[in-house]
Amino acid sequence: MTNHTRTIRKPLARRGRVNLIPVLLWTAPAVFLALFYFYPLISIFQTSLARSETGLLAPFLTALSSESVRRVTWFTFWQAALSTGLTLLFGMPGAYLMARYDFRGKPFLQALFAIPFVMPTLVVAAAFNALLGPRGWVNLGLMALLNLDQPPVQFTNTLAAILIAHVFYNTTIVLRLVGEFWSHLDPRIEQASQMLGASRWQTFRQVTLPLLAPAVAAATLLVFIFDFTSFGVILILGGPRFATLEVEIYFQTISLFNLPLAATLSMIQLAFTLVLTIVYTRLSARLSRPISLRPQKYTQRKLTTWRSRLFAGVVITVLLVLLTVPLAALAARSFVRLEAERGQQGEVQRGLTLDFYRELSINRRLSLFFVTPITSIGISLGYAAATVALALALGIPASVSLARYSGSFLNRIFDPLLMLPLGTSAVTLGLSYIIALDEPPLNLRASPVLIPLAHTLVAFPFVVRSLAPALRSIRPRLHQSAAVMGANPRQVLQHIDLPIAGRAILVAATFAFTISLGEFGATSLIARPEYPTVPVAIYRFISQPGALNYGQAMALSTILMAICAAGMLAIERFRIAGAGEF
Amino acid sequence: MNGLEIVNIIKKFGRVYALDGISLEIPPGEIIALLGPSGSGKSTLLYVIAGLEIPDSGDIRWDGSSLAGVAPHLRNFGMMFQDFALFPHMDVFDNVAFGLRMAGMERDEIRPRVTEMLELVGLAGFDGRDVNTLSVGALQREKKARSLAPHPRLLMLDEPLGSLDRNLRERLILELRDILKRMQQTAIYVTHDLEEAFTLADKVVVLNAGKIEQVGQPQEIYNQPASLFVARFVGLGNLLPGRVIKMNGKTVVDTTIGQFPVQSSQDGEVTVLIRPDSMNLDANHGSYTLEGYVVDSTFRGSTCRVVVEVGGENLTFDFLSSVEAPGKGEKIRLSFNPDEAIRLIGKPPASPDPKKHPTLS
Numbered sequence: 002m003t004n005h006t007r008t009i010r011k012p013l014a015r016r017g018r019v020n021l022i023p024v025l026l027w028t029a030p031a032v033f034l035a036l037f038y039f040y041p042l043i044s045i046f047q048t049s050l051a052r053s054e055t056g057l058l059a060p061f062l063t064a065l066s067s068e069s070v071r072r073v074t075w076f077t078f079w080q081a082a083l084s085t086g087l088t089l090l091f092g093m094p095g096a097y098l099m100a101r102y103d104f105r106g107k108p109f110l111q112a113l114f115a116i117p118f119v120m121p122t123l124v125v126a127a128a129f130n131a132l133l134g135p136r137g138w139v140n141l142g143l144m145a146l147l148n149l150d151q152p153p154v155q156f157t158n159t160l161a162a163i164l165i166a167h168v169f170y171n172t173t174i175v176l177r178l179v180g181e182f183w184s185h186l187d188p189r190i191e192q193a194s195q196m197l198g199a200s201r202w203q204t205f206r207q208v209t210l211p212l213l214a215p216a217v218a219a220a221t222l223l224v225f226i227f228d229f230t231s232f233g234v235i236l237i238l239g240g241p242r243f244a245t246l247e248v249e250i251y252f253q254t255i256s257l258f259n260l261p262l263a264a265t266l267s268m269i270q271l272a273f274t275l276v277l278t279i280v281y282t283r284l285s286a287r288l289s290r291p292i293s294l295r296p297q298k299y300t301q302r303k304l305t306t307w308r309s310r311l312f313a314g315v316v317i318t319v320l321l322v323l324l325t326v327p328l329a330a331l332a333a334r335s336f337v338r339l340e341a342e343r344g345q346q347g348e349v350q351r352g353l354t355l356d357f358y359r360e361l362s363i364n365r366r367l368s369l370f371f372v373t374p375i376t377s378i379g380i381s382l383g384y385a386a387a388t389v390a391l392a393l394a395l396g397i398p399a400s401v402s403l404a405r406y407s408g409s410f411l412n413r414i415f416d417p418l419l420m421l422p423l424g425t426s427a428v429t430l431g432l433s434y435i436i437a438l439d440e441p442p443l444n445l446r447a448s449p450v451l452i453p454l455a456h457t458l459v460a461f462p463f464v465v466r467s468l469a470p471a472l473r474s475i476r477p478r479l480h481q482s483a484a485v486m487g488a489n490p491r492q493v494l495q496h497i498d499l500p501i502a503g504r505a506i507l508v509a510a511t512f513a514f515t516i517s518l519g520e521f522g523a524t525s526l527i528a529r530p531e532y533p534t535v536p537v538a539i540y541r542f543i544s545q546p547g548a549l550n551y552g553q554a555m556a557l558s559t560i561l562m563a564i565c566a567a568g569m570l571a572i573e574r575f576r577i578a579g580a581g582e583f
Numbered sequence: 584m585n586g587l588e589i590v591n592i593i594k595k596f597g598r599v600y601a602l603d604g605i606s607l608e609i610p611p612g613e614i615i616a617l618l619g620p621s622g623s624g625k626s627t628l629l630y631v632i633a634g635l636e637i638p639d640s641g642d643i644r645w646d647g648s649s650l651a652g653v654a655p656h657l658r659n660f661g662m663m664f665q666d667f668a669l670f671p672h673m674d675v676f677d678n679v680a681f682g683l684r685m686a687g688m689e690r691d692e693i694r695p696r697v698t699e700m701l702e703l704v705g706l707a708g709f710d711g712r713d714v715n716t717l718s719v720g721a722l723q724r725e726k727k728a729r730s731l732a733p734h735p736r737l738l739m740l741d742e743p744l745g746s747l748d749r750n751l752r753e754r755l756i757l758e759l760r761d762i763l764k765r766m767q768q769t770a771i772y773v774t775h776d777l778e779e780a781f782t783l784a785d786k787v788v789v790l791n792a793g794k795i796e797q798v799g800q801p802q803e804i805y806n807q808p809a810s811l812f813v814a815r816f817v818g819l820g821n822l823l824p825g826r827v828i829k830m831n832g833k834t835v836v837d838t839t840i841g842q843f844p845v846q847s848s849q850d851g852e853v854t855v856l857i858r859p860d861s862m863n864l865d866a867n868h869g870s871y872t873l874e875g876y877v878v879d880s881t882f883r884g885s886t887c888r889v890v891v892e893v894g895g896e897n898l899t900f901d902f903l904s905s906v907e908a909p910g911k912g913e914k915i916r917l918s919f920n921p922d923e924a925i926r927l928i929g930k931p932p933a934s935p936d937p938k939k940h941p942t943l944s
Contacts, residue, residue, distance in 0.1 A: 196739075306637065
């Protein structure tokens with residue numbers, strides 16, 4: 002009798018639940034986005050637009066009719082396009098190498114190449130400065146070698162500096178997103194193409210590239226959005242000659258207190274990123290195909306032919322030079338004294354020193370708001386851990402909904418919305434938190450959760466973008482067989498999706514962790530002075546004169562670099578050890 | 584010579600010899616089956632012929648000229664893979680047209696050829712279908728059409744029916760043979776399945792551990808296995824140690840179950856194969872007899888398999904089901920003719936292991 006009712010009830014209950022599950026899954030992410038993204042943004046725009054009296058569109062029309070705004074917008078576009086193109090040029094051969102070949106030291110290289118992406122803009126600027134700046138290793142070396150009085154290489158304040166820094170930052174995205182996808186693409190599809198008479202190049206153009214298209218499109222879009230909203234690199238390496246929308250928003254906000262114009266520019270920027278995002282989701286919906294993914298061991302081969310060895314050698318050398326030499330220059334700088342300390346007289350004692358590191362645990366200023374730089378590392382790690390927990394707690398349900406209930410209308414609404422925080426300027430975000438979240442109804446000014454909230458918002462798109470495709474690749478057959486064996490949707494998630502997606506979850510967690518450690522734009526505005534994060538502490542040192550401050554900034558950056566590198570290495574190890582995963 | 588010539592191919596992976604001195608000739612129009620267990624090197628040989636793997640030494644020749652250094656796409660060979668290899672971003676038509684486009688064929692020539700190929704394999708009207716929605720049978724036909732469309736001078740098939748059910752496999756293998764023969768296609772078919780190899784091939788090449796064990800027509804392979812490995816692989820498990828001796832001017836083989844006349848130039852230690860299908864339940868049907876007890880008897884459809892203990896050895900025999908099978912424990916007497924039932928193979932079995940005898944499936 003009981004058995005009977007059960008068999009009848011179950012299908013009915015399930016039919017009713019189908020539309021409910023995505024709603025449940027989206028609840029937490031939706032509440033989070035509403036409270037900590039849309040509400041602050043709406044408040045800041047209200048505040049600023051309140052000043053305009055001639056109608057809602059008037060500020061935009063005025064701004065767009067201005068020659069300088071148009072110039073800034075145009076520059077923002079073409080530097081982003083150029084940077085993105087260059088990044089793909091550097092990243093694609095590397096992605097191919099990582100995807101198709103297995104060689105000694107590969108996990109180490111992968112972790113190494115991932116480091117630039119997590120470096121704070123200030124550190125990147127300092128690193129390129131330490132390498133190619135007027136007092137950098139190259140210029141100092143050339144001056145000593147050729148007996149010059151002036152630094153011969155002009156790098157800072159050039160377009161080249163901006164482009165190279167962008168490539169430095171974003172090559173990892175191409176390596177990761179494209180390489181990861183590529184490594185699971187069955188090589189037999191390419192072999193079939195070759196057997197049908199297509200050359201390597203034809204195979205790449207007509208078979209591999211179309212199949213990689215979703216991953217390449219995703220990477221391209223991400224890189225473009227980053228370059229489009231790039232802030233620190235352009236501010237510091239570009240100098241006064243170059244301004245993007247983001248830099249302009251910053252100047253209008255911080256220096257000129259022209260909040261209405263800043264808000265208007267933010268909205269222009271947001272409009273562009275919204276369009277990009279919609280284009281992207283349309284594109285990926287059309288391009289994504291049920292491609293059978295294979296475990297890497299079937300898709301990767303050893304470097305056996307001289308041609309593959311030469312290729313690997315060239316690619317690795319180029320990437321090593323591009324991605325690690327600036328960081329090495331930075332690290333070296335943290336151990337070397339080259340300049341005189343303030344007030345110090347006479348000849349500088351040049352040479353190796355550990356002073357910059359020793360100073361990190363000393364509170365010289367004895368100020369109430371000043372904490373030792375070492376403490377900031379603990380603070381940063383705490384925020385990062387909280388960010389990982391929050392981002393996964395919100396990102397996993399969102400990704401499950403995107404992957405499993407693809408027909409749901411909620412997905413179509415939220416998919417593009419998730420990407421918006423990515424295209425929102427960090428400065429605007431920080432400012433909006435200060436304005437909106439320090440007064441009722443939501444007063445969080447004194448709360449330490451403000452920073453993890455902001456970091457989660459920034460990390461959220463990354464988490465979802467790395468989780469959803471992996472979950473989507475899990476075949477429905479697995480769900481069906483689990484369901485047949487009596488697993489309910491939650492158990493299917495727990496026993497099927499999560500274990501298989503474990504690796505993607507690790508990647509997502511890495512993203513959240515490193516983004517939180519490196520985030521500077523928003524943090525600089527909302528961090529409480531007594532709880533500085535590492536980037537904030539670095540900024541404090543770097544913006545003060547003197548060799549000791551500069552050295553401490555170098556030392557702190559080096560430590561941050563080491564923490565991120567260690568994390569990356571540990572995760573790469575773990576991924577290799579976990580056999581049988583995709 | 585015309586056709587494909589494989590000359591002493593050696594291919595190592597690390598320290599393991601995947602291919603250990605393979606030499607083989609395939610004349611035009613012939614269908615060869617590469618038969619062997621997994622890990623025997625058969626797929627590797629295919630990849631070497633295709634140019635997708637580079638051999639450590641040896642040469643692949645076509646019509647007498649070496650293909651060393653010729654890129655895979657320039658060899659004009661075709662390959663049909665087990666699965667995953669259809670282009671998921673192209674429809675049925677475009678998958679078949681791909682090879683023709685690569686050959687530089689004009690658009691208006693491509694359409695009739697693709698239509699013709701789709702008709703040939705039984706997919707007429709499927710042109711615009713998404714390949715991801717095809718049934719397994721249709722997928723196989725689509726792969727066949729795609730690999731045959733450019734008229735490759737050699738078609739290689741890497742266990743293309745590997746994961747299909749038996750009925751579908753039987754139907755598709757006959758379809759395949761029909762089409763290959765009609766197109767006079769030179770082909771190499773890799774499989775671990777005996778029946779597939781026997782059904783499809785003009786000639787079967789048995790591979791084991793990177794070496795060729797035997798080359799011959801299916802009947803030869805089954806009737807006169809050249810080695811223990813081949814005998815076991817084709818399901819001939821009644822293997823006994825024996826000794827060839829001269830007796831009263833006749834050559835006989837001496838085994839634990841008796842002495843039987845044989846035609847052999849060999850001397851000394853041999854392995855004696857007793858064919859499972861060579862016995863008569865009627866004691867008066869052959870010149871020799873065996874006596875024993877039935878250990879086991881299983882019904883297998885058209886035949887009945889009976890295990891008989893003869894002189895301490897368990898021997899397996901198949902009888903037609905139309906004859907009433909003896910029950911377990913029964914004492915029976917079997918008659919046979921030695922020239923039909925007895926085969927000699929080179930050396931004695933190193934360590935006779937009844938569990939390892941593979942059976943016909």
